[in-house]
């Protein structure tokens with residue numbers, strides 16, 4: 001998608017420099033800095049400290065991290081042990097998004113089974129392939145979600161009102177996004193939409209990233225504080241809630257940014273459809289239900305302070321009594337019962353094992369059903 005009218009992607013390989021680059025998203029919306037990633041430790045730092053975030057992008061960044069580890073491993077005495085340690089370091093960065101273990105597992109046979117000299121080329125090729133697949137999957141989700149938006153527009157004849165949460169946009173993937181992909185395609189197709197962008201405390205990904213993306217794309221949008229979502233849903237001001245997912249389990253339960261569950265409850269109470277867009281790399285077919293999903297707990301400092309910009313640059317401001325404790329859960333679980341449907345690269349299905357099995361039959365063998 002675009003930054004200042006120039007098409008960009010969130011992570012890329014600079015062929016001339018033989019270097020991985022990504023955007024440091026922490027400075028958005030006031031600045032966006034390109035950062036080279038030179039080692040697997042730097043890739044881990046980028047994920048842990050949220051220079052990059054969003055389930056698919058975390059997976060792609062980790063894949064490039066393992067490529068970098070394989071270059072480093074060439075001069076190690078025990079190269080396999082080095083790769084194991086690098087994998088563990090990357091895996092430990094963030095616990096909830098399943099794209100991280102998914103990408104690491106996908107790369108593992110290369111460094112387990114091939115000769116050491118072959119690792120860098122093979123791992124780079126695979127990381128680039130994961131990156132390309134992510135773009136194609138986002139685009140496919142966009143096409144499937146577009147059909148839903150088109151139907152709503154044909155029904156009402158007025159701009160489709162879509163509410164989203166956190167950032168499930170192109171900056172959370174490689175391009176297009178998960179929840180935003182249908183919005184971008186609808187806008188391109190001339191279907192009028194308006195997006196309600198929820199703040200997403202404590203890190204404010206809605207304001208600082210989603211609003212930034214929509215503004216750059218020229219898509220009409222309005223920001224709201226997280227607590228206003230219920231009122232808007234109740235007042236009939238939302239036709240569709242569309243969010244992403246960090247991990248969806250085999251029964252259709254959805255882990256996504258904290259606050260998603262409250263939106264799903266309010267949407268359910270107001271009879272508003274609640275859809276989740278996610279690539280298959282965000283589906284954990286090995287987990288039976290959302291109760292098993294590890295929920296990331298982050299620093300209380302993110303709750304007790306807020307970051308923003310002044311003329312002096314990026315500032316952190318205290319908000320609370322210094323001694324009052326705070327909790328900071330990064331994600332919540334929306335039970336499948338509150339999810340109208342899942343939008344995947346293979347199509348839209350009910351949020352249930354039966355629904356997912358229609359799109360991913362290879363993951364639900366008939367004898368196990």
Ligand code: MRU
Pocket residue numbers: 053054055056097165166167168169172173178179205243244245246256257330
């Ligand atoms: O903590 P973050 O910013 O990584 O959380 C991101 C989200 O919750 C997104 O909605 C999610 O990754 C799914 S969409 C790409």
